[in-house]
Amino acid sequence: MKQSMEQDAPIGVFDSGLGGLTVMREIMRQLPEEHLLYFGDTARVPYGSKSKRTVCRYSRQIVRFLQSRHVKAIVIACNTASALAFDEIRDEIDIPIIGVVEPGAMMAADTTKTNNIGVIGTESTVKSGIYDKFLHRINPDITVVSKACPLFVPLVEEGLWEDRVTEDIAGRYLHELKEYEIDALVLGCTHYPLLRRIIGREMGEQVKLVNPAYETAKSLKVLLTEHDLLHPSGIDDKGPTYDYYVSDGVEKFISFAGDVLSCHVGKAEVVNIESY
Amino acid sequence: MKQSMEQDAPIGVFDSGLGGLTVMREIMRQLPEEHLLYFGDTARVPYGSKSKRTVCRYSRQIVRFLQSRHVKAIVIACNTASALAFDEIRDEIDIPIIGVVEPGAMMAADTTKTNNIGVIGTESTVKSGIYDKFLHRINPDITVVSKACPLFVPLVEEGLWEDRVTEDIAGRYLHELKEYEIDALVLGCTHYPLLRRIIGREMGEQVKLVNPAYETAKSLKVLLTEHDLLHPSGIDDKGPTYDYYVSDGVEKFISFAGDVLSCHVGKAEVVNIESY
Numbered sequence: 001m002k003q004s005m006e007q008d009a010p011i012g013v014f015d016s017g018l019g020g021l022t023v024m025r026e027i028m029r030q031l032p033e034e035h036l037l038y039f040g041d042t043a044r045v046p047y048g049s050k051s052k053r054t055v056c057r058y059s060r061q062i063v064r065f066l067q068s069r070h071v072k073a074i075v076i077a078c079n080t081a082s083a084l085a086f087d088e089i090r091d092e093i094d095i096p097i098i099g100v101v102e103p104g105a106m107m108a109a110d111t112t113k114t115n116n117i118g119v120i121g122t123e124s125t126v127k128s129g130i131y132d133k134f135l136h137r138i139n140p141d142i143t144v145v146s147k148a149c150p151l152f153v154p155l156v157e158e159g160l161w162e163d164r165v166t167e168d169i170a171g172r173y174l175h176e177l178k179e180y181e182i183d184a185l186v187l188g189c190t191h192y193p194l195l196r197r198i199i200g201r202e203m204g205e206q207v208k209l210v211n212p213a214y215e216t217a218k219s220l221k222v223l224l225t226e227h228d229l230l231h232p233s234g235i236d237d238k239g240p241t242y243d244y245y246v247s248d249g250v251e252k253f254i255s256f257a258g259d260v261l262s263c264h265v266g267k268a269e270v271v272n273i274e275s276y
Numbered sequence: 277m278k279q280s281m282e283q284d285a286p287i288g289v290f291d292s293g294l295g296g297l298t299v300m301r302e303i304m305r306q307l308p309e310e311h312l313l314y315f316g317d318t319a320r321v322p323y324g325s326k327s328k329r330t331v332c333r334y335s336r337q338i339v340r341f342l343q344s345r346h347v348k349a350i351v352i353a354c355n356t357a358s359a360l361a362f363d364e365i366r367d368e369i370d371i372p373i374i375g376v377v378e379p380g381a382m383m384a385a386d387t388t389k390t391n392n393i394g395v396i397g398t399e400s401t402v403k404s405g406i407y408d409k410f411l412h413r414i415n416p417d418i419t420v421v422s423k424a425c426p427l428f429v430p431l432v433e434e435g436l437w438e439d440r441v442t443e444d445i446a447g448r449y450l451h452e453l454k455e456y457e458i459d460a461l462v463l464g465c466t467h468y469p470l471l472r473r474i475i476g477r478e479m480g481e482q483v484k485l486v487n488p489a490y491e492t493a494k495s496l497k498v499l500l501t502e503h504d505l506l507h508p509s510g511i512d513d514k515g516p517t518y519d520y521y522v523s524d525g526v527e528k529f530i531s532f533a534g535d536v537l538s539c540h541v542g543k544a545e546v547v548n549i550e551s552y
Binding site: 054157158168169247248252 | 329441525
């Protein structure tokens with residue numbers, strides 16, 4: 001049995017910016033006893049158009065920061081970083097780590113009946129072909145159709161979650177996906193669940209939208225259990241702590257985080273992430 | 277009289293990414309003898325939503341890189357960096373440096389007849405109030421109306437220079453500017469000249485669009501002359517060299533640069549800018 005000090009340590013959750021809060025939200029729901037430490041790389045957002053080399057360097061700096069805060073496990077709550085940096089980082093650290101891509105792929109494979117799956121994400125995620133790889137590993141008969149949607153992130157960050165412009169752009173991006181008979185569409189970027197209504201209307205009811213956040217939180221629970229790192233329930237009267245760190249723009253972060261998490265986020269601290 | 281070696285050194289031009297190429301283009305036109313070295317911080321783009329502290333840190337790293345390449349002068353071809361970092365950097369280096377904001381303000385003040393000037397730019401540029409400051413210094417009677425247009429940069433980078441979505445967004449951003457009787461509108465972000473047609477149609481013929489790039493190149497010529505650093509014309513048979521450096525994404529840069537400069541950009545080199 002592990003020391004309770006280790007079980008009591010926080011889980012580090014990181015993202016290129018604000019989108020990972022949709023994953024944070026799901027972990028809060030499914031693992032309500034856990035302390036969480038969120039880092040959003042708001043100074044260097046977005047990752048979605050950056051190269052593997054750059055995303056790996058940035059992710060390593062963040063992992064070093066999280067380890068300096070003694071996290072017991074790490075969640076890469078960003079599809080691009082999961083796609084480009086997960087394998088490298090997993091081999092370099094000795095605490096459990098999980099990305100959003102593998103759980104998302106598992107959920108999509110469970111959802112589809114036609115074996116035709118759509119994936120939307122950032123330029124770098126789609127270019128990496130990572131969802132195809134995981135989906136084909138699960139079931140070689142699955143056909144994957146991917147499409148990069150570069151404007152979705154700025155549209156979400158501008159607050160246009162329900163807007164005719166976002167509808168117009170969604171129509172163009174998703175048009176060609178509709179020609180294939182997909183019945184499951186992976187929202188392969190953590191910003192996209194915030195556009196779920198528009199994407200859902202565009203794709204039609206027969207297409208199930210797969211949000212990897214749900215399955216990631218579920219897989220995280222399994223992983224913590226395997227490592228005997230799950231926070232024991234009911235022993236901590238004070239409840240979990242949620243700490244927020246960003247590399248820039250505290251005010252914008254706090255306001256956006258409040259909207260996504262539907263709760264008051266009191267403060268966030270700025271970290272000079274390049275020094276890690 | 278200075279050594280010709282110093283006059284023969286390149287001018288360093290930098291931007292947060294690709295937009296500064298519109299300034300580069302203007303310098304090529306007005307100073308066709310000069311060697312130019314362009315740096316685009318494509319790994320950390322955009323600057324427009326970042327804080328002063330972060331933009332200053334990034335700009336300092338770039339200036340150190342340019343100095344390591346022995347540039348004879350520096351052009352900050354980015355409105356956000358000019359707005360947030362120009363004063364700090366000018367005091368720290370001993371070579372001539374110029375931003376785009378002061379020349380842009382001078383040109384706008386020359387252009388207006390009604391003394392009502394509009395300024396559009398990124399969130400950080402508009403928040404800094406820098407155009408207001410320069411315009412009021414030139415003429416205290418000038419009224420300035422500013423508006424941040426955060427989606428313009430991603431729309432330009434997505435290639436939607438002439439598109440109904442860009443028109444729709446432009447209509448919303450520029451709508452309130454039209455209520456004031458402005459007769460000059462500063463394109464206070466180096467991406468915006470690429471949307472000049474849509475912005476021009478929206479504002480109407482009575483509003484002159486002011487592109488700071490033109491005046492920046494003109495002021496640069498004056499500055500170099502003052503410091504006896506102008507490249508002597510006609511002494512170099514080989515013509516000027518143009519070198520391109522970026523912090524990420526060489527291919528995208530080369531393709532975009534070709535479009536903006538209307539010439540073939542053969543290669544660009546990746547720089548690990550955080551190490552400077």
